[in-house]
Amino acid sequence: MRTVAGLDCVITPTTDGEIAIINLGSARSRSWSRFFADPARDGVAETVIENEQLTLQFVGDLSALDRVALLAVQLDQAKPASARTRLIQAQVASMAHRFSDARRYLAEAEIGRAPAAEVDRLRLTIDQACGNDLHSVLDVRRRIATETGGIEDLVALGSLLADLRDFDAAHDAYRHALQAYRDVSPFPIARICFQLGMLWRELAPNPNPALAGSWYRRAIAILPMYTKARVHLAEICSAEGNSGEAEELLRPVVTIGDPEVDWRLADVLADQGKFEESEERMKAAHFGFESLLERHLLAFADHGAEFYAGSGGDLRRALHLAGVNADNRPTPRALEQAHSIAISAADQVVAL
Amino acid sequence: MSDHIDGPRQIGDPSADLTDLFAFTSPENPSRTVLAANVFPTCGRDAMFSNAITHSIVVRRAKVNGLGDATKFVTSDPEIRFSVRFDTLERGAAGQKPIQRGTCTFPDGQTLRIVVNDEKGASTPDGTFRVFAGLRSDPFILAWIVAAMRPFQNLLQNDNVLCIVIEFDTRRVLEPDRGSLFGVIAETVPLARQNALVGHEPLRLDWVGRPEQTNVRLNCAFLKDADDLRDLWNQQTPFAIADGLRPLFLQRLKDSLAAYDMHDGRQDWTPAALTANANMFLDDFLLFDVAKPITDTSHMEIEKSTLDGKTYQTGGGRTVDANVIDILLTWIVNRDRELLRGGTTKATKPGMTTFPYFATPNLDLQHVSDSINLEAPPDKVWELVGQFGGNWHPLIAQIRLIGTGVGELRIIETIDRQAIIERLDHLDNSARSYRYTNIAGIPASDYTGTFQVKPNGAGSTVEWRAQYLGNGQGDLVVKTIVSTLFKTGLESLKQRFGAAK
Numbered sequence: 001m002r003t004v005a006g007l008d009c010v011i012t013p014t015t016d017g018e019i020a021i022i023n024l025g026s027a028r029s030r031s032w033s034r035f036f037a038d039p040a041r042d043g044v045a046e047t048v049i050e051n052e053q054l055t056l057q058f059v060g061d062l063s064a065l066d067r068v069a070l071l072a073v074q075l076d077q078a079k080p081a082s083a084r085t086r087l088i089q090a091q092v093a094s095m096a097h098r099f100s101d102a103r104r105y106l107a108e109a110e111i112g113r114a115p116a117a118e119v120d121r122l123r124l125t126i127d128q129a130c131g132n133d134l135h136s137v138l139d140v141r142r143r144i145a146t147e148t149g150g151i152e153d154l155v156a157l158g159s160l161l162a163d164l165r166d167f168d169a170a171h172d173a174y175r176h177a178l179q180a181y182r183d184v185s186p187f188p189i190a191r192i193c194f195q196l197g198m199l200w201r202e203l204a205p206n207p208n209p210a211l212a213g214s215w216y217r218r219a220i221a222i223l224p225m226y227t228k229a230r231v232h233l234a235e236i237c238s239a240e241g242n243s244g245e246a247e248e249l250l251r252p253v254v255t256i257g258d259p260e261v262d263w264r265l266a267d268v269l270a271d272q273g274k275f276e277e278s279e280e281r282m283k284a285a286h287f288g289f290e291s292l293l294e295r296h297l298l299a300f301a302d303h304g305a306e307f308y309a310g311s312g313g314d315l316r317r318a319l320h321l322a323g324v325n326a327d328n329r330p331t332p333r334a335l336e337q338a339h340s341i342a343i344s345a346a347d348q349v350v351a352l
Numbered sequence: 353m354s355d356h357i358d359g360p361r362q363i364g365d366p367s368a369d370l371t372d373l374f375a376f377t378s379p380e381n382p383s384r385t386v387l388a389a390n391v392f393p394t395c396g397r398d399a400m401f402s403n404a405i406t407h408s409i410v411v412r413r414a415k416v417n418g419l420g421d422a423t424k425f426v427t428s429d430p431e432i433r434f435s436v437r438f439d440t441l442e443r444g445a446a447g448q449k450p451i452q453r454g455t456c457t458f459p460d461g462q463t464l465r466i467v468v469n470d471e472k473g474a475s476t477p478d479g480t481f482r483v484f485a486g487l488r489s490d491p492f493i494l495a496w497i498v499a500a501m502r503p504f505q506n507l508l509q510n511d512n513v514l515c516i517v518i519e520f521d522t523r524r525v526l527e528p529d530r531g532s533l534f535g536v537i538a539e540t541v542p543l544a545r546q547n548a549l550v551g552h553e554p555l556r557l558d559w560v561g562r563p564e565q566t567n568v569r570l571n572c573a574f575l576k577d578a579d580d581l582r583d584l585w586n587q588q589t590p591f592a593i594a595d596g597l598r599p600l601f602l603q604r605l606k607d608s609l610a611a612y613d614m615h616d617g618r619q620d621w622t623p624a625a626l627t628a629n630a631n632m633f634l635d636d637f638l639l640f641d642v643a644k645p646i647t648d649t650s651h652m653e654i655e656k657s658t659l660d661g662k663t664y665q666t667g668g669g670r671t672v673d674a675n676v677i678d679i680l681l682t683w684i685v686n687r688d689r690e691l692l693r694g695g696t697t698k699a700t701k702p703g704m705t706t707f708p709y710f711a712t713p714n715l716d717l718q719h720v721s722d723s724i725n726l727e728a729p730p731d732k733v734w735e736l737v738g739q740f741g742g743n744w745h746p747l748i749a750q751i752r753l754i755g756t757g758v759g760e761l762r763i764i765e766t767i768d769r770q771a772i773i774e775r776l777d778h779l780d781n782s783a784r785s786y787r788y789t790n791i792a793g794i795p796a797s798d799y800t801g802t803f804q805v806k807p808n809g810a811g812s813t814v815e816w817r818a819q820y821l822g823n824g825q826g827d828l829v830v831k832t833i834v835s836t837l838f839k840t841g842l843e844s845l846k847q848r849f850g851a852a853k
Contacts, residue, residue, distance in 0.1 A: 012554070013543045015365055015402040016440040018450075023367055026396030029797045033510070033821060034394065036795035036830070041507075063791050066773050070792040073771070182555050184404040184542045185365035257759070291754040291761065 011178055014186035017223035024054055035071065039078040045071060045088050053095065058187055060227025060258045065296050068092045083112030090122055097298040099126050099329060128160055131331030138164065151177045151188050159195060162203050163331065170199055186222045193219035194229050201236065209236050220249075227253045227261065234264050243271045259288025260303060267311055282311065293321070301325035302334060305341060315345040367392045367402040368557040371513055372492060373409070373538045375640040375669040378519055379705040385522045385642055386709060387411070387434065388672075389538035389560070390490070390513040397715045397821070399487055399514055400452050401438035401468065405557065406541050407516055408435045411526070412591060414535040414639060420661035421628040425635055427535045427591055432459045432525065434518050436485065438468070456483045456518065459525065473517070473708055481520045484708035488515040489701040491672045491710060495694025496681065499573035501615055503695040510700050510714045517708040528642050533654070535637030537561045537590040559590050561636035562652070563676040569633055569684075570601070572608035574615070591637065598634065605630035612684040620687040628659055629684070640669035648673045656683060672703025672710055718796070720831055721817040722838040727850035730805045730812035734784040736848070737805065737814065740776045744848075745841040761791070774801070796820035796830045811852040814842060 014020075028051035034044050048071055056064040072092040079085050090105035103126060110119050127137050141160050145153040158173035174192050181189060193215045201212030216233035219226050230249045237246040250265040266281035289307050292300045301324040308318035322338035371390045378384040387409045392399050401407070411434075412427035435457045441450035452468040458481055466474045469486035476482075490511040497504045522528060539559035560566075566582045581604055588594060593601065609630055613621045621629065632655055639654045640646060641664070650666035651674040657664040670676060675697055682692045701711035726733055736744055741753035741762050749769070754761040758779060764772040772793030777800070779786045785804035790796070799820035806813045816838045820830065 012545055013404045015367065015404045018441055019367075019400045019403060019452075020365070022398050022400055022441075022450075023365075023392070023395070026399040027366055027392075027394070028396070029821065030394050030396035030511075032797040036797070037509075063773075063775075067792045070771060070773070074795075182542070183365060184368055184402055184557065287755050294754065 011189060012181055012184065014189055014222060015184050017186050017190070017225065020186050020223065021059060021225050024051060024059070027051055028055055032067075035074075039075055042084070045075050049088060049091055049095075054187060056095070057228075058190065058223060058226055060225075060253065060256045060261075062258060062292060065096050065299060068095060081112070083109045083114035086112060087114045087118060087122070094122065094126055094129070095299075096296050097129070097301075097328060099130050099298075102126055125156070128156070128163070129331075130329040131163070131334070134160065134164055145173070149180055151181050151183075151192075154180060155188070155192060155195065158192075158199075162195075162199050163333070165203075165205075167199060167204050171196070174199070190219045190223040190226055190229070193222065194226065194232075197229065197232060201232070209239065212236065225253065225256075227256050227258055231258075231260050231264055234268065238264070238268055238271065243268045247272070257288065259285045259292065260307070262288055263307055263311060286312065297324065298328050301328065302337060305337060309341045309344060315341065315348055319345050365402060365557075366395065367399070367514065368405055368540045368542075369393055370538055370540055370558045370560045371490070372563065373536065373560045373638055373670070374672060375534075375536050375638055376646045376671040377522075377642070377667065377669075378707075379709065380707060383522055384519050385526065385640075386517060386519045387536060388515060388517045388710065390488075390515050391540065392514045393490070394508070394511045395487070395514060397487065397512070397713065398449070399512070400441065400450075401454065401485065401514055403438050403440050404543050406435050406437050406543065407538070408433055408541070409516075409518060409536060409538045410434075410590065411534050411536045412637070413531050414533045414637070415531060416533070416658055416664075419658055421624045421659075423628050423632050423655075423658045425535065425632070425637075425639060425655075425658075427637065434458060436466075436483070436516055438485070454485055456481070458520075471708070479521070480524050481518065482707065483519075484515070484517040486515065486708075487512050487713040488708070488710035489513075489699070489712060489714050491699045491701075491703055492677075493675050493694065493696065493699045494677060495696045496677060498568060498677075498681075501681075501685075503693065505695050506699065508700070512713045512715075515708070515710050517710065519707060522642050526642055532643035533639065533641045535561075535591070535635075535639055537637050539590060555587055556589070558586050559588075561590065562633070562638050563670070564680055565633065565636050568677075568680065569608050570604055572604075572611055574611035575604075575607055578604070578607070593634065593636075602630055602634050605633050609633075609684055612681075613686075615685050618686070620685070620689055625659065625687075632659060638668075638670060641667040643667070646671060648675070649679075650674075651676050651679050652683065656688065673699065715821075717798075717819050717821060718831065719817070719819050720834045720838065721815065722835065722842055723813055723815040724842040724845060725808055725811060725813050725852035726845060727811045727852050728848075729810065730784055730807045733812050733814060733845070733849055734781075734805045737803065737845070738781065738784060738786070740779070740786060740788070744844070745837075746844045747837060747840050762788075764793070790820075794820070794830065794833065796834075808852065812849075814845060816842060 031047045031051050035048050038044060049068055052064040052068050055061045069092060072089045075085050075088055086105045086109035090102045090109060093102035093105060106119055106123055124137060124140055138160055141157045145157045154173050154177035158170045161170035161173055174196050177192050197212045197215035200208045213233060213236045216229045219229040230253055234246040234249040246268045250261055253261050262281045262285035266278045266285060269278035269281060289304050293304050301321045305318045305321035305325060308314040318341045322341045326334040326338040369391060371393045374388040376386050378386050389409055411432040414425050414427045417426045418424040436454055438452055438454035441452050444450050454466050456464045456466060462476055464474050464476050464481060464483055466483050466485055473482050473484035490508050490513045492508050494507045495504055537559055540557045542554045542557060544554050566585060570581050570585055606627060609626050613619060644667035646667035646669040648671050650668055651670045653666045654664040654668035678692060678694055682688055685692060700714055703709050704711055736742055741751050743751050747766055749765045749767045752763040758776055760776050762774050773791040774788045775791055777787045777789050787800060787802045790799035801818040804815045818834050
């Protein structure tokens with residue numbers, strides 16, 4: 001039975017989300033201090049990257065990408081041409097969806113005899129993100145998940161199965177991950193709940209917004225500042241005509257600086273007839289997206305395309321960005337997005 | 353930080369990661385004993401305890417059951433257990449940090465409410481127990497690259513940890529007349545799942561007895577391609593390692609100790625003595641004797657004397673300032689033939705002689721400031737330097753601005769091609785000031801800068817200030833970078849606006 005409550009009994013109590021976010025900020029700040037004091041020391045840059053990845057994913061602080069980009073530059077100055085530096089550069093490039101760069105760095109890391117397991121793991125992630133030979137990736141993912149039973153491996157498998165449209169198997173992989181979890185960090189559990197929300201609203205052929213919404217709510221209950229979960233749940237609320245709740249979800253995360261929050265809030269405010277504030281938010285969204293696209297085009301091309309195809313109101317820009325994204329990672333979702341925007345753009349031309 | 357980051361389950365939530373355990377006589381009052389456990393290695397200044405964990409320090413009565421190569425320490429029930437659980441955060445007053453409280457449960461069932469970071473701690477009404485929990489300077493001295501056995505600077509310089517200190521009346525709680533030797537461990541255990549079956553306790557996240565059981569002895573850097581047993585070890589029940597796994601752990605300890613012994617090319621341990629040493633370490637609890645003196649150098653003296661076939665003379669234990677890594681390496685490499693000393697024998701801060709005994713945390717904000725008096729009036733100067741994206745600084749090759757107003761970013765490329773990204777946080781044109789945060793490029797965390805032009809007679813004064821979190825050895829570098837940036841920029845204004853006479 002696919003219910004949220006049905007899984008309550010298997011979920012370990014986790015550290016309160018507010019404490020976890022404070023501790024993440026605390027650890028992130030301290031990891032930077034250690035990096036600045038001794039950038040070349042083994043493990044120090046890796047810890048910074050881990051903390052910044054969590055910050056990007058769960059707090060929605062997009063400037064994490066700027067920070068890790070500069071870390072890669074500084075590390076290259078401190079320890080040039082080492083296999084470890086190349087691995088970190090590959091990781092940073094992958095975070096920003098610069099997959100060609102990431103592959104090049106990985107190849108160099110391999111030549112420098114970086115640990116094969118780390119190279120293979122990152123290469124698999126990149127292949128999955130780029131939709132490259134997904135059935136081979138699936139074989140490897142299944143093998144790793146069976147061998148380790150680790151939550152990260154099960155979630156990666158679930159995500160891949162969802163990409164391959166095997167939704168029941170994806171659901172089972174996520175459920176298995178929830179059952180396997182024995183730690184107290186709330187981040188992995190919140191992420192699984194978010195992925196299940198995505199599965200049943202964004203990916204499934206017959207979306208189930210009620211079920212998806214309950215997973216997003218669960219993710220937010222675990223991690224109140226989970227920006228992406230708030231945005232997705234707000235979309236469901238808006239679609240159901242509940243703009244009040246959508247606004248309540250979005251207001252607390254406006255200051256994070258994610259333009260998607262500004263965009264969705266602008267839409268919600270427009271629905272409520274608050275046109276002046278809506279316009280302000282939409283301006284902020286425009287500015288935010290352009291700022292991100294200027295700095296990290298590949299990382300935000302798909303989000304930018306969605307924005308400009310929607311309330312951003314610039315189908316030509318949307319089409320361009322969707323093309324950039326599809327060229328960078330020709331996954332079924334990226335191609336679908338480009339196709340759909342192209343049709344809308346064609347319709348607009350006909351209408352004119 | 354002897355046990356820090358010793359398995360994947362601790363890496364998940366760093367606040368579950370036990371770093372160290374201490375047992376010593378109170379320097380304030382010799383009739384009281386102090387037990388302390390630290391979690392969350394290298395945490396920053398805002399760190400809080402997890403509310404999903406029970407933190408426990410568990411003591412059992414111990415006795416010597418064999419000397420020399422037959423050395424054996426055995427412990428017996430009942431457990432003397434101190435457990436601490438922390439709450440979710442409470443909102444502080446506006447602008448104040450949130451507050452965290454916790455509850456300590458003592459062996460006699462009494463409970464005591466505590467407030468995290470309350471320096472004075474809390475005491476039970478009868479004065480038997482006193483407890484502190486909060487952020488402190490990490491007292492551990494890791495002045496070695498252990499994998500290469502090379503002395504080095506303290507790798508934990510300026511680090512902080514979350515510390516739980518429990519002090520109590522020795523006679524009332526431990527009843528030393530029945531035996532004064534004890535073994536102690538600390539553990540972190542998650543709370544039980546909803547509707548969990550009785551008798552199915554959650555798996556332990558981490559536990560620690562003697563320092564460096566996991567990161568030095570079980571995960572010996574000299575044993576290439578050996579499986580990492582640390583997570584398996586952490587899941588063992590303290591004082592009761594599973595019989596089926598004892599041979600596995602014992603073999604690893606023997607291999608590891610043999611590798612350390614031969615590190616200097618000289619065999620100081622006979623096979624029988626090395627096996628006895630491994631067996632002793634397999635029973636992993638920190639020994640302390642409350643009837644004998646516990647000093648900064650008494651750590652492991654109980655174990656070492658017993659293995660040497662002698663009666664121990666000190667209370668063993670572990671004080672805040674004990675240099676446990678030097679003591680351990682000297683013992684396992686050359687059996688105390690010659691003292692092995694790391695790159696330093698000093699922690700960031702020494703322990704204190706008063707409660708809570710662990711030094712205040714390392715939170716020093718570093719400040720850099722500079723100013724210059726100019727002949728031109730403030731409005732004229734502000735017209736140029738008040739632009740967040742103004743390119744007036746001689747060390748800056750170009751500035752790109754993204755956005756407008758508060759929140760805008762300036763991406764600076766310096767003349768030596770370094771990139772700096774800063775965000776405008778506050779702008780007050782009437783006061784001719786702005787405040788910004790460094791996002792990236794300045795090698796310091798929590799860096800904020802303030803720029804202001806003030807009237808000064810007919811002319812003006814330009815003030816430029818920055819503050820950031822110190823990180824020890826890197827501070828001088830940052831200070832030099834920032835003060836050079838300030839001085840060069842401000843001096844350049846003299847040419848444009850004239851120096852005040």
